[in-house]
Amino acid sequence: xxxxxxxxxxxxxxxxxxxxxxxxxxxxxxxxxxxxxxxxxxxxxxxxxxxxxxxxxxxxxxxxxxxxxxxxxxxxxxxxxxxxxxxxxxxxxxxxxxxxxxxxxxxxxxxxxxxxxxxxxxxxxxxxxxxxxxxxxxxxxxxxxxxxxxxxxxxxxxxxxxxxxxxxxxxxxxxxxxxxxxxxxxxxxxxxx
Amino acid sequence: xxxxxxxxxxxxxxxxxxxxxxxxxxxxxxxxxxxxxxxxxxxxxxxxxxxxxxxxxxxxxxxxxxxxxxxxxxxxxxxxxxxxxxxxxxxxxxxxxxxxxxxxxxxxxxxxxxxxxxxxxxxxxxxxxxxxxxxxxxxxxxxxxxxxxxxxxxxxxxxxxxxxxxxxxxxxxxxxxxxxxxxxxxxxxxxxx
Amino acid sequence: xxxxxxxxxxxxxxxxxxxxxxxxxxxxxxxxxxxxxxxxxxxxxxxxxxxxxxxxxxxxxxxxxxxxxxxxxxxxxxxxxxxxxxxxxxxxxxxxxxxxxxxxxxxxxxxxxxxxxxxxxxxxxxxxxxxxxxxxxxxxxxxxxxxxxxxxxxxxxxxxxxxxxxxxxxxxxxxxxxxxxxxxxxxxxxxxx
Amino acid sequence: xxxxxxxxxxxxxxxxxxxxxxxxxxxxxxxxxxxxxxxxxxxxxxxxxxxxxxxxxxxxxxxxxxxxxxxxxxxxxxxxxxxxxxxxxxxxxxxxxxxxxxxxxxxxxxxxxxxxxxxxxxxxxxxxxxxxxxxxxxxxxxxxxxxxxxxxxxxxxxxxxxxxxxxxxxxxxxxxxxxxxxxxxxxxxxxxx
DNA sequence: TATGAATGAGACTTCATTCAT
DNA sequence: TATGAATGAAGTCTCATTCAT
Numbered sequence: 001x002x003x004x005x006x007x008x009x010x011x012x013x014x015x016x017x018x019x020x021x022x023x024x025x026x027x028x029x030x031x032x033x034x035x036x037x038x039x040x041x042x043x044x045x046x047x048x049x050x051x052x053x054x055x056x057x058x059x060x061x062x063x064x065x066x067x068x069x070x071x072x073x074x075x076x077x078x079x080x081x082x083x084x085x086x087x088x089x090x091x092x093x094x095x096x097x098x099x100x101x102x103x104x105x106x107x108x109x110x111x112x113x114x115x116x117x118x119x120x121x122x123x124x125x126x127x128x129x130x131x132x133x134x135x136x137x138x139x140x141x142x143x144x145x146x147x148x149x150x151x152x153x154x155x156x157x158x159x160x161x162x163x164x165x166x167x168x169x170x171x172x173x174x175x176x177x178x179x180x181x182x183x184x185x186x187x188x189x190x191x192x193x
Numbered sequence: 194x195x196x197x198x199x200x201x202x203x204x205x206x207x208x209x210x211x212x213x214x215x216x217x218x219x220x221x222x223x224x225x226x227x228x229x230x231x232x233x234x235x236x237x238x239x240x241x242x243x244x245x246x247x248x249x250x251x252x253x254x255x256x257x258x259x260x261x262x263x264x265x266x267x268x269x270x271x272x273x274x275x276x277x278x279x280x281x282x283x284x285x286x287x288x289x290x291x292x293x294x295x296x297x298x299x300x301x302x303x304x305x306x307x308x309x310x311x312x313x314x315x316x317x318x319x320x321x322x323x324x325x326x327x328x329x330x331x332x333x334x335x336x337x338x339x340x341x342x343x344x345x346x347x348x349x350x351x352x353x354x355x356x357x358x359x360x361x362x363x364x365x366x367x368x369x370x371x372x373x374x375x376x377x378x379x380x381x382x383x384x385x386x
Numbered sequence: 387x388x389x390x391x392x393x394x395x396x397x398x399x400x401x402x403x404x405x406x407x408x409x410x411x412x413x414x415x416x417x418x419x420x421x422x423x424x425x426x427x428x429x430x431x432x433x434x435x436x437x438x439x440x441x442x443x444x445x446x447x448x449x450x451x452x453x454x455x456x457x458x459x460x461x462x463x464x465x466x467x468x469x470x471x472x473x474x475x476x477x478x479x480x481x482x483x484x485x486x487x488x489x490x491x492x493x494x495x496x497x498x499x500x501x502x503x504x505x506x507x508x509x510x511x512x513x514x515x516x517x518x519x520x521x522x523x524x525x526x527x528x529x530x531x532x533x534x535x536x537x538x539x540x541x542x543x544x545x546x547x548x549x550x551x552x553x554x555x556x557x558x559x560x561x562x563x564x565x566x567x568x569x570x571x572x573x574x575x576x577x578x579x
Numbered sequence: 580x581x582x583x584x585x586x587x588x589x590x591x592x593x594x595x596x597x598x599x600x601x602x603x604x605x606x607x608x609x610x611x612x613x614x615x616x617x618x619x620x621x622x623x624x625x626x627x628x629x630x631x632x633x634x635x636x637x638x639x640x641x642x643x644x645x646x647x648x649x650x651x652x653x654x655x656x657x658x659x660x661x662x663x664x665x666x667x668x669x670x671x672x673x674x675x676x677x678x679x680x681x682x683x684x685x686x687x688x689x690x691x692x693x694x695x696x697x698x699x700x701x702x703x704x705x706x707x708x709x710x711x712x713x714x715x716x717x718x719x720x721x722x723x724x725x726x727x728x729x730x731x732x733x734x735x736x737x738x739x740x741x742x743x744x745x746x747x748x749x750x751x752x753x754x755x756x757x758x759x760x761x762x763x764x765x766x767x768x769x770x771x772x
Numbered sequence: 773t774a775t776g777a778a779t780g781a782g783a784c785t786t787c788a789t790t791c792a793t
Numbered sequence: 794t795a796t797g798a799a800t801g802a803a804g805t806c807t808c809a810t811t812c813a814t
Contacts, residue, residue, distance in 0.1 A: 007777090025218040029805065039779040044806065080384065120361060144385050150374065151383055157354025161346045168313060181343060189382035190344055191273065192337050222788060223797095232796040234790080243788065393798090411604040412691075415784065425800040430785070466770065498605075506747060530771050536760065537769055539740045547736025554699060567729065575768035576730055577659065578723050608809060609776095618775040620811080629809065 008046050010036050015057045020099035024054055051115065059122065061100045066126045068093050070133075079137040080187050083155070087179035090159050094166045095175070105163050127152055158182065201239050203229050208250045213292035217247055244308065252315065254293045259319045261286050263326075272335040273380055275326070276348070280372035283352050287359045288368070298356050320345055351375065394432050396422050401443045406485035410440055437498060445508065447486045452512045454479050456519075465528040466573050468519070469541070473565035476545050480552045481561070491549050513538055544568065587625050589615050594636045599678035603633055630691060638701065640679045645705045647672050649712075658721040659766055661712070662734070666758035669738050673745045674754070684742050706731055737761065 005013075014036035018027045029050055033040045047053040069089040075082075094101045134155075135148040143151070162182070165171050198206075207229035211220045222243055226233040240246040262282040268275075287294045327348075328341040336344070355375070358364050391399075400422035404413045415436055419426045433439040455475040461468075480487045520541075521534040529537070548568070551557050584592075593615035597606045608629055612619040626632040648668040654661075673680045713734075714727040722730070741761070744750050 028803090040805095041779050041781095041807080042777080045777070050805070120357070141385055143383050146374065146378065146383065150378070153354045153358075154351050154375070154378060154383075157350040157352070158347050159350070160353055161350025164313070165346070181339065182347070185339065185343070185347060185382070187382045187384040189378070189380045190336050190339065190347075191380040192334055221786095226797095233788095234796050235794080237789070238794070414782095426784095427786080427800050427802095428798080431798070436784070506743070527771055529769050532760065532764065532769065536764070539744075540737050540761070540764060540769075543736040543738070543740025544733050545736070546739055547732045550699070551732070567725065568733070571725065571729070571733060571768070573768045573770040575764070575766045576722050576725065576733075577766040578720055607807095612776095619809095620775050621773080623810070624773070 007038070007042070011038070011043055011046055011053070012057045012060060015053050016061060016103060017099050019054060019057065020102040055115070055118070058103065058119065061103055062122060062126055064097070064100065065093060065104055066129065070126075070129050079142040080183060082133070082137075083186060084179050084183040086155070087159070087162075087182050088175060090162070091166065091173075091175045091179055094163045098167045101163050101167050105160055127156060130155065155186065158186065200231070200235075204231070204236055204239055204246070205250045205253055208246050209254060209296060210292050212247060212250065213295040248308070248311065251296065251312070254296055255315060255319055257290075257293065258286060258297055259322065263319075263322050272330040273376060275330075276379060277372050277376040279348070280352075280355075280375050281368060283355070284359065284366075284368045284372055287356045291360045294356050294360050298353055320349055323348065348379065351379065393424070393428070397424075397429055397432055397439070398443045398446060401439050402447060402489060403485050405440065405443065406488040437501070441501070441504070444489065444505070447489055448508060448512055450483070450486065451479060451490055452515065456512075456515055465523040466569060468523075469572060470565050470569040472516075472541070473545070473548075473568050474561060476548070477552065477559075477561045477565060480549045484553045487549050487553050491546055513542060516541065541572065544572065586617070586621075590617070590622055590625055590632070591636045591639055594632050595640060595682060596678050598633060598636065599681045630694065634694070634697065637682065637698070640682055641701060641705055643676070643679065644672060644683055645708065649705075649708050658716040659762060661716075662765060663758050663762040665709075665734070666738075666741075666761050667754060669741070670745065670752075670754045670758055673742045677746045680742050680746050684739055706735055709734065734765065737765065 011032070015027075015032050018032045018035055021027075022031075027050075029043060030040050032053075033043055036043075043053065047056060069086060077085075131148050131152040134143065134151045137143045138145060138148055138151075166173070204225070208220075208225050211225045211228055214220075215224075222236060223233050225246075226236055229236075236246065240249060262279060324341050324345040327336065327344045330336045331338060331341055359366070397418070401413075401418050404418045404421055407413075408417075415429060416426050418439075419429055422429075429439065433442060455472060517534050517538040520529065520537045523529045524531060524534060552559070590611070594606075594611050597611045597614055600606075601610075608622060609619050611632075612622055615622075622632065626635065648665060710727050710731040713722065713730045716722045717724060717727055717730075745752070
């Protein structure tokens with residue numbers, strides 16, 4: 001197992017760990033190297049700079065998240081079930097990848113003027129998959145006729161809000177039950193009937 | 194006007210501007226001083242360090258936000274109307290305080306190991322006002338009988354998601370209409386009836 | 387005296403000393419700072435980089451040399467006398483400014499691709515003054531009718547060759563006598579009559 | 580041809596090329612290896628360090644130059660003719676070995692405290708052949724009775740000055756004519772008769 | 773013998789903070 | 794109180810050299 005992982009991946013993995021714990025600016029290259037159990041200079045054999053390492057790591061992390069969370073909900077099943085799967089996937093991911101979750105949802109610091117746009121667009125690009133999903137559900141009459149973009153934002157917002165207690169507070173909770181509850185709220189609203 | 198503002202506030206204001214634009218680590222004390230039109234050393238007459246200045250600024254910014262946004266919705270009026278006011282206040286604030294908005298919702302970078310908890314708790318504390326509000330609405334039967342904490346998270350999540358397009362993309366939009374739409378979605382859900 | 391010198395000049399002076407002794411690449415900023423009796427960071431208050439410091443120092447050194455050596459020989463006196471003054475000035479400068487001499491005539495290492503041209507042209511520009519001098523002497527019949535450029539090169543070559551023994555070998559010699567001898571050789575050649 | 584050259588020589592040749600273009604400090608071992616078409620580690624099979632490689636290369640280059648330029652002029656022919664041959668050889672060498680020329684006459688950077696003396700003495704040693712030549716010409720009455728050392732310096736100086744335009748500026752010129760002109764100036768001086 | 777992935781010492785440079793004025 | 798010149802700790806990145814293959 002440990003020799004089936006490429007050095008490139010090993011570095012990205014260690015970088016994710018350290019970036020998640022310390023944030024971009026407080027993470028030191030030496031610390032990432034130590035975490036990977038390699039020499040400082042070795043990182044530069046695979047990545048040209050700290051910034052590039054961060055970008056590569058972020059790109060990979062977002063991919064991992066979206067592959068796990070969004071793609072799973074692409075099957076042709078009722079929307080309500082899909083959203084529940086989405087939330088369930090999200091919670092599962094949060095629990096299993098605490099470091100990555102922190103990076104994806106928290107570490108949005110301004111590292112670099114250009115990186116700001118890169119990060120924002122990277123996220124929007126990934127979200128467009130979700131938006132398409134919503135749009136088709138609206139077209140097929142499963143969802144109310146509302147701005148798909150708005151709904152996407154709301155769902156993303158909810159996801160974005162529901163990782164902190166899990167990851168930061170280490171709360172015990174029932175994934176199944178929580179995702180059902182939240183799905184219900186998103187689908188039917190909070191108003192008493 | 195400009196001489197009615199204390200030097201302390203002047204510095205905080207300048208700090209907010211620079212922190213919002215550059216992020217904590219890329220903001221330089223010299224730049225904040227220049228923005229305030231004072232000498233670099235003068236900042237240290239009012240704040241003991243960059244970190245303390247950031248904390249003071251953050252605290253004040255969050256207060257400003259919650260006072261504006263939450264407090265306005267505390268009157269004893271129907272919950273639906275309140276949420277709409279909350280959203281309207283939020284959007285209004287976003288438009289009028291683009292810099293502060295960025296700081297409050299974006300610049301959550303990990304500045305310092307201890308600051309992480311401080312920032313998280315500061316936010317939770319402010320949110321508790323909202324949670325009380327929700328709880329009482331549930332008690333009075335206006336809202337469905339669900340975990341008030343969950344609802345708070347969802348609403349905060351939605352707010353947290355709905356600033357970026359406004360502030361970062363400079364989108365034109367109708368505040369009144371948008372807040373009504375989002376309120377409707379939160380209250381009644383997204384499912385077609 | 388020591389407080390009449392600006393910090394800028396103090397740094398250049400120290401830089402000249404260290405660059406002369408160690409060469410560009412072996413000179414360390416910390417060493418230059420130590421030589422100047424200031425902190426490492428202070429250098430960067432006056433010069434943006436090591437390279438810029440080197441260029442500034444070099445520019446100033448060449449100016450000092452040419453002002454001392456060439457300008458003195460501009461008076462309207464016989465060419466033979468002028469060349470002798472030139473040589474005398476050169477030797478005088480070598481003796482009095484051993485460090486600068488080394489920099490000007492030796493430390494022509496390739497520091498930077500662009501700097502190479504900069505250095506070469508800087509030198510050529512200064513030499514053009516000498517070339518004009520030669521040209522007018524030819525026009526007025528004092529010198530044989532030969533390519534002024536060639537003569538300039540020869541004289542510069544001789545100057546360039548006649549610093550090393552003085553500076554590197556610390557040889558004792560009679561400036562007056564040596565400059566007369568060399569002038570004689572340049573004017574009348576080496577061939578027996 | 581290419582397999583008649585030893586790997587040692589191949590490396591020295593490549594080193595000369597790279598050192599000439601970049602200077603000692605900017606030349607990278609990897610680049611020299613690439614130029615030679617071999618692995619980085621292989622260089623260390625033949626040379627113990629970058630410094631030793633440079634010294635070996637320099638020694639060989641100077642030998643090549645002096646063999647070509649000085650030795651050719653050792654035959655027992657009139658001094659004037661000899662000097663002309665010397666100059667002609669020099670110019671020929673410059674044109675044919677632009678890289679080596681640069682190294683020999685330009686790249687005199689201070690690589691290492693000890694190397695400084697080594698380089699200076701290496702040059703002086705080679706020059707002693709020329710000095711002996713001059714001395715005998717003086718003894719035989721062909722040249723004026725002047726310090727042979729001085730004349731050597733002057734001739735070396737002229738040679739040292741007359742490579743840059745050829746190598747750096749890529750000037751077109753007539754080797755035959757130029758060497759005759761310069762010989763004339765050295766022999767008869769620049770003064771109008 | 774040949775290789776090139778890995779290494780880590782060391783250099784430049786930044787910038788929060790100090791302190792003499 | 795206000796200032797900004799001076800500082801030096803600390804971090805990124807380079808590259809000669811090593812050594813397992």
